[in-house]
Amino acid sequence: EAGVAQSPRYKIIEKRQSVAFWCNPISGHATLYWYQQILGQGPKLLIQFQNNGVVDDSQLPKDRFSAERLKGVDSTLKIQPAKLEDSAVYLCASSFIAGGGNEQYFGPGTRLTVT
Amino acid sequence: LAKTTQPISMDSYEGQEVNITCSHNNIATNDYITWYQQFPSQGPRFIIQGYKTKVTNEVASLFIPADRKSSTLSLPRVSLSDTAVYYCLVGPPLSSASKIIFGSGTRLSIRP
Numbered sequence: 001e002a003g004v005a006q007s008p009r010y011k012i013i014e015k016r017q018s019v020a021f022w023c024n025p026i027s028g029h030a031t032l033y034w035y036q037q038i039l040g041q042g043p044k045l046l047i048q049f050q051n052n053g054v055v056d057d058s059q060l061p062k063d064r065f066s067a068e069r070l071k072g073v074d075s076t077l078k079i080q081p082a083k084l085e086d087s088a089v090y091l092c093a094s095s096f097i098a099g100g101g102n103e104q105y106f107g108p109g110t111r112l113t114v115t
Numbered sequence: 116l117a118k119t120t121q122p123i124s125m126d127s128y129e130g131q132e133v134n135i136t137c138s139h140n141n142i143a144t145n146d147y148i149t150w151y152q153q154f155p156s157q158g159p160r161f162i163i164q165g166y167k168t169k170v171t172n173e174v175a176s177l178f179i180p181a182d183r184k185s186s187t188l189s190l191p192r193v194s195l196s197d198t199a200v201y202y203c204l205v206g207p208p209l210s211s212a213s214k215i216i217f218g219s220g221t222r223l224s225i226r227p
Contacts, residue, residue, distance in 0.1 A: 004158075033215070042202055042217030043159065091158050102149040102206060102215075106158025 002026065004107035006092050012113045018080035021110045025074070025094030031055075033104065034067055034077050035091040043091055049075065082114045119203045124222040133190045135221050137203030140184045148179060148186045151202045153220070159202060163188070198225045 005024040013019050025032050031050050035043035046065065047057040051072040060067065064083070069075040079086055089111050093104040120138040127133045139148070147166055151159035163170055165177040165186070176189040190197055200220040 035217075040219075042219050044217070045215045048215070093158065102147050102164060102204060102208065103161045104159075104215075106160065108156075109158050111156075 004092055004094055004105055006090075006107035006110055008110055009108065010111050010113075012115065013082055015084055015114050016081040018078065019082055019112065020076055020078045021090050021092075021112075023075045023077070023092030023107060025092070026096070026105055029094035029096045029105070030072070031095045032069055032075050033093040033095075034075070035093065037089045037091055037109070039088070046077070079112075082112075084114050087112055087114045119205055119216075119218050121201075121203050121218060121221045123219065124224070126224045126226065127193055128226050129194055130192055133193050133197070133223065133225075135188045135190075135201055135203075135223070136185060137188070137205075138185045139203070139205045142183050142205050143207070145207050146183075146205050147208060148177065148183075149204045149206075150175070150177065150188045151204065151217075153200045153202065159217075162201075193223075193225050195225050195227065197223065199223060 004026055007022050011019055033048050034046045036046055037043040044059060046060045047067045048055040049069040052069050065079055067075060067077045089109040091106055091109045093106045095104045147164055149164040150162045152162050153159040163172055163175050163177045165179050167179050167183060170177045178187040200222050202217050202220040206215060
């Protein structure tokens with residue numbers, strides 16, 4: 001079974017530029033998550049989709065971050081304009097809703113450096 | 116939301132059993148306890164999950180006392196490759212609009 005795919009793996013941009021990350025979840029997984037992980041900290045949930053609808057985006061900085069999950073499969077997270085404090089690893093995860101449990105499958109992440 | 120508290124770091128030696136305890140005093144009735152492992156430059160990986168008593172899989176055991184206010188992840192006979200950060204999460208099943216909160220985790224270092 002293929003895992004969660006993310007691209008690019010690394011990205012370096014200057015502040016005020018824009019950037020987009022792509023995620024393809026495991027086939028059949030209805031729920032998709034985007035996390036931000038700053039060095040030395042645990043992942044912080046930015047947004048959660050179930051199929052193509054948003055379940056929770058309470059921690060997404062909506063003035064600069066946006067995310068979409070067209071057709072309920074792959075997803076894109078965008079930052080525009082980027083700030084220095086956005087430097088982090090952006091993780092995508094997916095899960096299969098089967099009536100219980102909290103098992104998420106994570107991708108390798110995209111390391112963003114904003115200079 | 117159930118807040119979790121776990122040690123910032125732990126050290127051990129190869130071949131030893133390692134127990135990492137997580138406190139979650141305000142766990143709710145429908146909350147599960149889930150543990151993840153994260154290596155550098157990788158996303159977290161699911162290790163084990165439980166609701167009550169004891170759960171065991173090929174990687175670890177999870178002990179949950181009757182009051183469910185804490186849980187202990189047990190790693191038998193650790194090796195150098197078990198050096199990683201371990202996260203304890205408490206929350207309702209993902210089928211609901213659950214708030215997912217990772218703490219800072221426990222940084223486990225295994226020495227030869």
